[in-house]
Amino acid sequence: MILFAGVDAGGTTTRAALHTADGTRLGYGTAGPGNPAAHGVAAAGAAIEQALRRALGGRDPSRVAASVAGVAGADDGFAAVLARVWAACGLASPPRLVSDVDVAYASGTPSPSGTLLLAGTGAAAARFSGRVVAGVADGLGWLLGDEGGGFWIGREGVRAAVRALDRGLPGGPLIELVSAHFGATGEPRRRADRIVRLAQADRMLVAAASPLVSEAAMAGDARAGGIVGQAARRLVATVDRLPGDGPTVLAGGVLTADGPVRAAVMRLLAGRDVVTARDGAAGASWLAALDRRGVLGAHPRFTAGR
Amino acid sequence: MILFAGVDAGGTTTRAALHTADGTRLGYGTAGPGNPAAHGVAAAGAAIEQALRRALGGRDPSRVAASVAGVAGADDGFAAVLARVWAACGLASPPRLVSDVDVAYASGTPSPSGTLLLAGTGAAAARFSGRVVAGVADGLGWLLGDEGGGFWIGREGVRAAVRALDRGLPGGPLIELVSAHFGATGEPRRRADRIVRLAQADRMLVAAASPLVSEAAMAGDARAGGIVGQAARRLVATVDRLPGDGPTVLAGGVLTADGPVRAAVMRLLAGRDVVTARDGAAGASWLAALDRRGVLGAHPRFTAGR
Numbered sequence: 001m002i003l004f005a006g007v008d009a010g011g012t013t014t015r016a017a018l019h020t021a022d023g024t025r026l027g028y029g030t031a032g033p034g035n036p037a038a039h040g041v042a043a044a045g046a047a048i049e050q051a052l053r054r055a056l057g058g059r060d061p062s063r064v065a066a067s068v069a070g071v072a073g074a075d076d077g078f079a080a081v082l083a084r085v086w087a088a089c090g091l092a093s094p095p096r097l098v099s100d101v102d103v104a105y106a107s108g109t110p111s112p113s114g115t116l117l118l119a120g121t122g123a124a125a126a127r128f129s130g131r132v133v134a135g136v137a138d139g140l141g142w143l144l145g146d147e148g149g150g151f152w153i154g155r156e157g158v159r160a161a162v163r164a165l166d167r168g169l170p171g172g173p174l175i176e177l178v179s180a181h182f183g184a185t186g187e188p189r190r191r192a193d194r195i196v197r198l199a200q201a202d203r204m205l206v207a208a209a210s211p212l213v214s215e216a217a218m219a220g221d222a223r224a225g226g227i228v229g230q231a232a233r234r235l236v237a238t239v240d241r242l243p244g245d246g247p248t249v250l251a252g253g254v255l256t257a258d259g260p261v262r263a264a265v266m267r268l269l270a271g272r273d274v275v276t277a278r279d280g281a282a283g284a285s286w287l288a289a290l291d292r293r294g295v296l297g298a299h300p301r302f303t304a305g306r
Numbered sequence: 307m308i309l310f311a312g313v314d315a316g317g318t319t320t321r322a323a324l325h326t327a328d329g330t331r332l333g334y335g336t337a338g339p340g341n342p343a344a345h346g347v348a349a350a351g352a353a354i355e356q357a358l359r360r361a362l363g364g365r366d367p368s369r370v371a372a373s374v375a376g377v378a379g380a381d382d383g384f385a386a387v388l389a390r391v392w393a394a395c396g397l398a399s400p401p402r403l404v405s406d407v408d409v410a411y412a413s414g415t416p417s418p419s420g421t422l423l424l425a426g427t428g429a430a431a432a433r434f435s436g437r438v439v440a441g442v443a444d445g446l447g448w449l450l451g452d453e454g455g456g457f458w459i460g461r462e463g464v465r466a467a468v469r470a471l472d473r474g475l476p477g478g479p480l481i482e483l484v485s486a487h488f489g490a491t492g493e494p495r496r497r498a499d500r501i502v503r504l505a506q507a508d509r510m511l512v513a514a515a516s517p518l519v520s521e522a523a524m525a526g527d528a529r530a531g532g533i534v535g536q537a538a539r540r541l542v543a544t545v546d547r548l549p550g551d552g553p554t555v556l557a558g559g560v561l562t563a564d565g566p567v568r569a570a571v572m573r574l575l576a577g578r579d580v581v582t583a584r585d586g587a588a589g590a591s592w593l594a595a596l597d598r599r600g601v602l603g604a605h606p607r608f609t610a611g612r
Contacts, residue, residue: 136495140472141502143512144465159450166446167547189442196447206449241473 004292005055005067006284007048007095008103009034009074011121014047016055017281018064021289023301025282029054037073041081044071049085055281061090066292068284069095070103096291100280101126101133104251107283108275110299114246116277117239119254119261121207123149127242131287137241142203148235150254153261154209156227157216158199164223165192174216174224181209214259225260232264251277278303310598311361311373312590313354313401314409315340315380317427320353322361323587324370327595329607331588335360343379347387350377355391361587367396372598374590375401376409402597406586407432407439410557413589414581416605420552422583423545425560425567427513429455433548437593443547448509454541456516456560457509459567462533463519464505464512470529471498480522480530487515520565531566538570557583584609 003026007016014034018027031050033039039047048069056064069082074097083094105116105128116126123146124139142151161178164171165188178184182198182205184191199206216224235255239248248269254261256276266274277283286302309332313322320340324333337356339345345353354375362370375388380403389400411422411434422432429452430445448457467484470477471494484490488504488511490497505512522530541561545554554575560567562582572580583589592608 138472140468140498141506143461143506143509144468144502145472155449162446162450166444166451192446196450200447200449203449 001063002065002292003059003063004285004288005052005064005091005095006103006281006286006288007034007052007067007069007071008100008280008284009044009048009051009069009071010100010280011035011038011072014051015279015281016048016051017279017285018055018057018059019282019285019289019302021293021298023286023289023298023304025302027055027057027059028281029056034071035073036071036075036078036081041078044078045081045085048082049089052085052089056089062092064091066093066288067091067095068098068103068287068291070098070100070280070284072100074099096288098284098287099133102131103280103284103287104277105249105283106131106287107280107303108249108251108277109247110286111246113244114249115239115242115244116249116251117235117255117265118251119149119235120252121150122146123152123235123238123252123254125239125242127244128246129244135242138238142207147238148231148233148254148261149252150210151203151207152234153213153227153231153254154206156230157209157213157224158195158206160223160227162192162195165189165195172216172223173219173221174213177212177216178209181205181212210254211259214261217260228260228264231261232268235265236268247273247275249275249277307369308371308598309365309369310591310594311358311370311397311401312409312587312592312594313340313358313373313375313377314406314586314590315350315354315357315375315377316406316586317341317344317378320357321585321587322354322357323585323591324361324363324365325588325591325595325608327599327604329592329595329604329610331608333361333363333365334587335362340377341379342377342381342384342387347384350384351387351391354388355395358391358395362395368398370397372399372594373397373401374404374409374594374597376404376406376586376590378406380405402594404590404593405439408437409586409590409593410583411555411589412437412593413586413609414555414557414583415553416592417552419550420555421545421548421550422555422557423541423561423571424557425455425541426558427456428452429458429541429544429558429560431545431548433550434552435550441548444544453544454537454539454560454567455558457513458540459519459533459537459560460512460515462536463515463522463530464501466529466533468498468501471495471501478522478529479525479527480519483518483522484515487511487518516560517565520567523566534566534570537567538574541567541571542574553579553581555581555583
């Protein structure tokens, strides 16, 4: 029995999966952040090794016929790090190194052509043709782009709250949720100053406000509802800059979690072939099987787990 | 002959001035950044001491009858630091500690009531009544506010350039100036990626792009012209949230330097009593004279220098 291994190493979690050729999942493991650009090559390599060992469990690693690692923020040098990790784990050959975008797309569809719309903390779209990225839109970072992503939504929500506090405008769910998130109490200008100080000191606090915008929108907050609508329109505008055949795969926490942003994007994409990304490690494992066998068909089984 | 000393300690430069009671300037000195919140208490104290010693020159410090220090980012504890500096320089009594906003306003007008509109790297308005700040608008920092200030203008300019590069839109002066500022060459997406990486790593590079937006606007770039108009409208909206009698004082590099932003703000404020801030150290020196004598009249002489 030959096996296939897939890894999806992201900025928050690293996931690894082990499958048989027919798509039966035999093992699964997770570990901490595996993005070498954000967390360093050594830490990323260690997280990937940990997830991979957990996925292998007690199975014979020499049975792994092919593997694919999708790593966010990897450069060419990281392939050598992965080769050492794979050898240390007893696998016969190193993985094919692809990006997190490749495995996210592969987790959603077996189609060689289509478009990925990814909105986690950041936001980007990628056009695939023959399973290779043929074009990218946005992904321009938290300061200047990533329009409609988690950081963008959080920043717009925090900004709206701070402006309302500074201007003495009426309160509401968004202002209350954002104030509580930053531990801001007292008179409005004092609350605004505290939020500004903490937000500037720790950008992740701003990204973490993204779910509060969704929560406030569901509670009927008009400002939050406006931000949700803007985010959805910007995300769809980004994917619309990469037209072509095949499905649109929605990936990333903002678009895969049930909530008002996903719902608004689904409404805007109504009538198109839209699928939701599944587990990235399963997508990577399926790509590994595809590399080795050159056939399709087992995709739904590979990605059925989790 | 009694003397008055004034200090304006900002985030880039510290200035000190020495005046006679009739407003004749006898000495002037500058030094590095004097903002204790941004640069540390020790460095700020040292810069202020250096500027003050230069302003005193060889004159007898015991003749200084009163002094005022306007310091950006000072808390109450900084008064003790200034008291030690003043004693080390031989002055008989410590300065009255005020904010950079107070001395900027005082440098522009002797009127006890009026409004300051300040746009340097940041942007804020302050309402003065009886020479005391009675209200503040914006000043909400680079991430969430400071609308129309230098960082805001720079970020909008860089964002517009990056978006145009990402979307394959036609070039123009703004895109060329921003690309050169970041040393970005080659095909558009590659240029965009380099600009994003450097801008996220060093916010000051973004603020430094503000004059490029003005330059591009003057060269007829429509995107840059739109940003300039937006900046001016936002600045005027900020000051309009603090209505009241008295003049409007324009301060900070964006509003005191000749250029399209200042010109657009002047057009929007046409028909109002608008004055431009002069040297902040002279404003502080004039406040010191006012503290001691309780009379007005010499303001134009105090602020005539430089």
